[in-house]
Amino acid sequence: MSTSQPLLDVRDVVTHYGKIVALRGVDLSVASGEIVTLIGANGAGKSTLMMTICGSPKATSGQVYFDGEEITGLPTHEIMRKSIAQSPEGRRIFPRMSVMENLIMGAETASNADVDGSLQRVFDLFPRLKERQNQRGGTLSGGEQQMLAIARALMSKPRLLLLDEPSLGLAPLIVKQIFDAIRDLNQGDGLTVFLVEQNAYHALKLAHRGYVMVNGKITMSGTGKELLARDDVKAAYLEGGAH
Amino acid sequence: MEYFLQQLINGVTLGSIYGLIAIGYTMVYGIIGMINFAHGDIFMVGSFLSLILIVAFGITASLPIGLLILALIGVLIISMALTSVWGWTVERIAYRPLRGSFRLAPLITAIGASIALQNFVQISQGARNKPLQPLIPGGFTLTEGSDDGFIVQLSYSQILIIVVTTLLMIGFTLLINKTSLGRAQRACEQDRKMASLLGINVDRTISLTFVMGAALAAVAGLLFLLYYGVIDFYIGFLAGVKAFTAAVLGGIGSLPGAMLGGLLIGLIETFWSGYFSVEYKDVAAFSILAIVLIFMPEGLLGKPEVEKV
Numbered sequence: 001m002s003t004s005q006p007l008l009d010v011r012d013v014v015t016h017y018g019k020i021v022a023l024r025g026v027d028l029s030v031a032s033g034e035i036v037t038l039i040g041a042n043g044a045g046k047s048t049l050m051m052t053i054c055g056s057p058k059a060t061s062g063q064v065y066f067d068g069e070e071i072t073g074l075p076t077h078e079i080m081r082k083s084i085a086q087s088p089e090g091r092r093i094f095p096r097m098s099v100m101e102n103l104i105m106g107a108e109t110a111s112n113a114d115v116d117g118s119l120q121r122v123f124d125l126f127p128r129l130k131e132r133q134n135q136r137g138g139t140l141s142g143g144e145q146q147m148l149a150i151a152r153a154l155m156s157k158p159r160l161l162l163l164d165e166p167s168l169g170l171a172p173l174i175v176k177q178i179f180d181a182i183r184d185l186n187q188g189d190g191l192t193v194f195l196v197e198q199n200a201y202h203a204l205k206l207a208h209r210g211y212v213m214v215n216g217k218i219t220m221s222g223t224g225k226e227l228l229a230r231d232d233v234k235a236a237y238l239e240g241g242a243h
Numbered sequence: 244m245e246y247f248l249q250q251l252i253n254g255v256t257l258g259s260i261y262g263l264i265a266i267g268y269t270m271v272y273g274i275i276g277m278i279n280f281a282h283g284d285i286f287m288v289g290s291f292l293s294l295i296l297i298v299a300f301g302i303t304a305s306l307p308i309g310l311l312i313l314a315l316i317g318v319l320i321i322s323m324a325l326t327s328v329w330g331w332t333v334e335r336i337a338y339r340p341l342r343g344s345f346r347l348a349p350l351i352t353a354i355g356a357s358i359a360l361q362n363f364v365q366i367s368q369g370a371r372n373k374p375l376q377p378l379i380p381g382g383f384t385l386t387e388g389s390d391d392g393f394i395v396q397l398s399y400s401q402i403l404i405i406v407v408t409t410l411l412m413i414g415f416t417l418l419i420n421k422t423s424l425g426r427a428q429r430a431c432e433q434d435r436k437m438a439s440l441l442g443i444n445v446d447r448t449i450s451l452t453f454v455m456g457a458a459l460a461a462v463a464g465l466l467f468l469l470y471y472g473v474i475d476f477y478i479g480f481l482a483g484v485k486a487f488t489a490a491v492l493g494g495i496g497s498l499p500g501a502m503l504g505g506l507l508i509g510l511i512e513t514f515w516s517g518y519f520s521v522e523y524k525d526v527a528a529f530s531i532l533a534i535v536l537i538f539m540p541e542g543l544l545g546k547p548e549v550e551k552v
């Protein structure tokens with residue numbers, strides 16, 4: 001890990017939904033070139049953190065820095081034009097657009113001069129999408145939709161990719177495919193990845209570092225190996241998952 | 244037969260105008276899920292702006308034909324621009340501040356905006372009918388001297404209306420399906436939050452949707468004025484409700500649906516007046532609305548909801 005300024009820096013972020021507190025002072029950082037994972041139980045606040053980074057909902061207090069620049073108060077669409085992309089919880093494919101149009105949407109507002117090159121890259125990663133490019137997004141299978149969600153996020157050539165549970169509901173073979181793709185993007189293209197996962201075992205094996213979130217706060221952090229070795233992590237998040 | 248042909252021509256003409264207005268209803272509904280009840284009055288404002296400009300520029304049928312066409316194009320562009328400002332303003336005042344509040348609130352402010360627009364025009368322009376001397380008189384006579392002596396006419400203004408509408412609808416369909424603005428609109432329609440996560444400025448896209456609807460309503464306003472030669476501050480209500488009916492009949496939210504619905508409502512209204520009774524033509528149109536809402540709320544070309552979520 002480098003000692004220079006992190007690409008993503010989250011400092012003491014608090015987020016509310018109305019009166020409900022979802023994040024209670026979260027601190028974490030992701031350095032350029034890293035894969036960092038965030039694990040935690042249902043309702044811990046992982047997705048809320050992902051969305052707060054993107055400005056929707058906005059943090060009640062605390063700061064988010066991207067590449068040294070504070071982005072906390074900016075409108076979502078401005079944050080997302082800064083080389084950040086998210087494949088959000090629930091995939092959120094545009095159902096009445098074709099696969100191709102969904103992908104083009106990913107590059108729409110980015111200053112990506114090489115849309116064809118990006119298309120080529122995501123078709124290499126997920127050949128299935130190439131076969132299905134004229135099919136409507138809403139009629140894809142769950143796994144295909146997940147591939148499309150990740151591919152769409154990549155179309156803007158982001159420096160930071162936020163992935164919220166990319167393996168949710170997928171067959172082990174597809175999960176492996178998706179995790180391989182993430183590793184590939186990180187090692188081959190130098191993409192920085194911040195990954196939320198229920199599949200803690202795979203995520204911690206893949207990631208350089210990890211954080212554990214409980215009830216809106218970070219309670220543990222360390223390298224993937226360290227966290228995997230901890231008994232409390234094993235007991236809470238790896239039960240029966242280590243295969 | 245001649246009589247039928249004449250009704251067909253008249254119906255298509257009327258349907259073109261309804262279709263242009265219906266697009267505004269359907270697009271706004273598509274993107275914010277709400278009926279813009281002020282849209283009919285935006286059409287009325289567009290019609291008045293056209294009339295004011297025509298009078299101010301001194302445009303009459305005696306101008307050379309080339310100059311007349313240029314002058315009308317000028318009127319159209321200015322009227323579209325000014326009417327768009329009205330559409331944009333209605334969105335800013337009546338809709339945007341209430342986004343995220345309970346569903347009925349913006350509906351009520353839209354009705355408020357509608358009443359405000361009507362009263363504003365009534366007070367500033369007067370309540371009486373405003374006539375306009377025909378600018379494009381004449382036309383083709385298609386049949387002559389049939390048994391009952393009925394003459395089928397296709398007037399130049401009808402040709403103008405049908406041609407302009409067809410061109411606009413083609414252009415508009417391309418805009419929605421092929422351009423990045425159209426894609427952004429469809430994205431906001433389907434998942435606003437995801438659109439913003441892809442860097443789309445959702446507020447701006449919604450504003451542009453109102454502006455585009457208003458611009459088309461302005462075209463309809465000018466065409467209506469040229470065709471009927473008389474307008475008043477109340478034309479927006481009836482035309483608005485009929486265009487709304489057209490949008491619902493075609494499937495609210497569907498662009499081709501609005502065009503088809505407009506055409507059908509225009510034809511139904513014309514044939515009803517032609518064969519049954521003129522007095523009940525509005526009843527015919529509104530009965531259609533009730534029947535469609537009861538038996539096929541999706542409309543003719545409504546969204547197929549077959550996708551997984």
Ligand SMILES: Nc1ncnc2c1ncn2[C@@H]1O[C@H](COP(=O)(O)OP(=O)(O)OP(=O)(O)O)[C@@H](O)[C@H]1O
Pocket residue numbers: 017020021022040041042043044045046047048049089
């Ligand atoms: N829109 C919302 N309005 C109110 N409360 C919300 C909203 N979204 C999330 N919450 C609450 O905030 C808390 C954190 O939710 P979040 O979705 O961030 O959890 P998570 O860690 O992503 O869980 P999961 O693993 O199940 O996806 C939960 O208690 C949830 O009920």
Ligand SMILES: [Mg+2]
Pocket residue numbers: 046047048089164
């Ligand atoms: Mg979540």
